[in-house]
Amino acid sequence: MAEQKQTQVVVLGSGPGGYTAAFRAADLGKKVILVERFSNIGGVCLNVGCIPSKALLHVAKVIDEADALSQHGVKFGKPQIDPKRLVSWKDGVVKRLTGGLAALAKQRKVEIMTGEGQFIDDHHLKVTTDKGDVTIEFEHAIIAAGSEAVRLPFIPEDPRIFTSTGALQLPNTQCNMLVIGGGIIGLEMANVYHSLGAKITIVEFMNQLMPGADVDIVKPLHKRVEKRYQNIWLETKVTAVEAKKDGLYVTFEGKNAPTKPQKFDQILLSVGRSPNGHRIGADKAGVQVDERGFIAVDHQLRTNVDHIFAVGDIVGQPMLAHKSIPQGKIAAEVIAGMKHYFEPRAIASVAYTDPEVAWVGLTETQAKAENIPYEKGVFPWAASGRALSNGREEGITKLLFDPTTQRVLGAGIIGTQAGDLIAEVALAIEMGCDAQDIALTIHPHPTLAETVAQAAEAFEGTITDLYLPKKKKSDKQRAA
Amino acid sequence: MSSQIEIKVPDLGGASEVDVIEVMVASGDRIAKDDSLITLESDKASMDIPAPQEGVVTQVKLKEGDKASQGDVILLLEALPSAEATKQSQQQTTKTETTSADANQTTEQTIVVPDIGGATDVDVIEVMVTPGDQITKDDSLITLESDKASMDVPSPYSGTMKSVVLKVGAKVSQGDAIAVIEITDAAANQAAPIQPPETVSSETATKSSTPAATPSSPTQQQTASSNEIYAGPAVRRMAREFDLDLTQIIGTGPKGRIQTQDVQHFVKQRMQAGRGVGLSVPTPPVVDFSQFGEVTSQPLTKIKRLTGENVHRNWLTIPHVTQFDQADITELEAFRQANKHHAEQQGFKLTPLAFIMKVVVKALQTFPQFNASLDPSGQQLIYKKYFHLGVAVETPNGLVVPVIRDVDGKGVLALAQELASISQKAREKRLMPNEMTGSCMSISSLGGIGGTAFTPIINGTDVAILGISRASTQPVWQHDQFIPRLMLPLSLSYDHRVIDGAEAARFTQYLADCLGDIRHLVL
């Protein structure tokens, strides 16, 4: 017979959604068990996602910046790269964070159980641990089982073909690599591999890199990588991969497809992530999971079963750690009886490529598709003293406004640190700031953050750092 | 010059013994007008008590954990003569123009529209005074109506109406002249400042005595989708916690942003007004019944609790009216008796309810406003093109209301059969949730038990419910004699926001006619 345990709250999955939910529930006085199939907690984000990828991107950036300085009179030698040490440094960063999480769990008396969890009914979860099965009887459950990389059926199993998880181990950085999928994850990994010495080809099915972001915001990135990478094939897809001893032969189809199969040493598959909804016995608990594996929840993160909640990647897009975390918090709070709701007005997306690309709230693409009226204010970084000092003037800060209320509806920013800059606009959207609120907030000079205020000024027609011949009529009225 | 004043707990809308959860000042503090002094918390809401004037605190009388009621001394304040304060009191009295300097005899005062919560261009829908009228202070002068509420503006003075400036249909804002009054007894009027009608803007303001005034202030136009509401996340969360509709709250922040204080203020107003959002529903007293004799207790079944929630919500939120009538079902009953063997052969009963359902659907087709629901905003009526009827079924666990779909397309026998099977299913607890949703109207039949009439509560989001009591043979005056007829009592409860009394009377009459002669069904 399986060992029996009882708890008030069981959390399935220890990613950002899961550990946050577990910790918050414990802080609110609940007895909590956190179930994770891997021995390290932290989920995708800490182990094979946000953190290790950013560690490698940091290295890539320093290499590129050092290289760029050679044009300004400072020359370093060619970098000597030791991938083994690099990986172990990166793993060290991850270990510190996951170890820190384990300590936080301990301080809160959150029990961590290592093993695969499956629901057996709506009040019991069976966990298969290496010491045998354990049945947990729970009052409330929070499903935070996350997502995993999508694999394409026609692509063979081969050690030279991997998803982001494999790529983070840096198996071979001196090679000719194909990146299938030009979304955020693919472009970040391409960035790392290129800086470490690989030759990169990107193939993307859609007509732009990073679908979802506005084209004008992605363009400077496209321009930069176009020069550095071997090929960027848009509106093209892979139809076959043949693994041979001397390489991987890939057949393409579409607008920019080469006629003959091309040979690569390595392939990164980054065509999206699919939720783990079908792998947790949800049906036994009566929790509805859709075909793709997503679990629908209400604004309090409740599934169709009243006492079972779900958070993070498994509940839908956007699949981002900074969405999972507040959801985990709110699910725990609702379980503890608080009347909280997950109702953000905007969630930012960030690609930590070089340059970074970030957007939040309304995009122009979306506004056009949904016929939402908007006006915009754009500030090109070529007019930013700080961007020029950094030697990186390709950035753009663009804000979208409601033409009647002048409230900010969204933003797209490209440039170094764009991911940090976007947070201000997220706050502005939540607070309902209008163009003046942003323009009149004094931003320190010279910073990249200034560009946000300058974009608002460009919209208002009060900007002096640019000369915009067409002044806005509201301003004339005001002056009259 | 300085003097000691006692700052007391203001009117808490009748709440007493409220917990003091925070004291924000200490003796020696210099405080400004409107600084928060203490936070009180009842089981419904918490609120800050602001300082009515500036000064230096000399002694704090309340501490955290105390219980406070209206009139309790919060602290002693050494008042400072303040320019601000004098200016304010001046403003209050000079809001009205004095056209005659002689205060001892008669004075003419122009009465203006008071603070109406920032609303502008509000319609004047009624003018209740004419020149020459004798007015007593607080008599209603005019009625204003915004899109949110209507309210009477009371007279701040007693006297004789000299002239009335406003006409019905005018659009007014704060400060616009309403009328000129000749004050006969100046002394009695002197200290009467204009009081905003029920828009409680100062903490100590008491309720206006104008009975016709509505408690909700005519708020500005913060309608539209919630995304357009000008409030940050913390305020939105707070509104969720109090179940408030932010479109109802006036923002006092820059550009009208709704701030936490606005939400607190709103909650407090509601508490004082003693109505709305169920904040002031009195709780039943706790009684120890065992002192009267032996008792046991048992939890309500889940169905009872859920039904309880639903009927309670509808009872509180829907203005119900019940229309009673009787249908002569002598003929119908004879027809049913003559045909019931058709059903019995197939193993079910041909009940009167199956006929009633058919008749109700016919009535719904004739009176489409009964086949409707009010959308949550209360602004739109959603008409339904389908005819599903809920039928209340008693089960050992409690009341359930399974829904029979597309009654318009089914014959009486088919309905009788479906009724039998769904009631059976209900009693066996095999009903699926989707078999209990989607009703257009419901029928609750107590005919099998007894009674002459009752007042059913509307089910779900319907706008009406039909109650059936026991049919009985009664003497009915026909031509020139009493003849025995089988009469069926009908009780139709309806949502008065959607349906007028006359419509309900016609609907019920129609039901009675059709039941009296079911040939109507084929007309």
Ligand SMILES: Cc1cc2nc3c(=O)[nH]c(=O)nc-3n(C[C@H](O)[C@H](O)[C@H](O)COP(=O)(O)OP(=O)(O)OC[C@H]3O[C@@H](n4cnc5c(N)ncnc54)[C@H](O)[C@@H]3O)c2cc1C
């Ligand atoms: C390469 C990469 C880079 C990324 N970079 C960023 C970034 O920069 N910023 C950002 O916001 N997001 C980033 N993401 C996305 C981010 O990692 C996810 O959105 C986030 O991890 C989702 O958190 P979660 O809690 O929903 O689930 P996950 O982190 O996916 O965690 C789910 C956990 O549940 C466990 N689990 C699943 N099923 C079971 C089971 N049956 N029993 C026991 N345990 C189970 C899994 O092992 C896993 O540990 C990145 C993702 C990748 C792949």
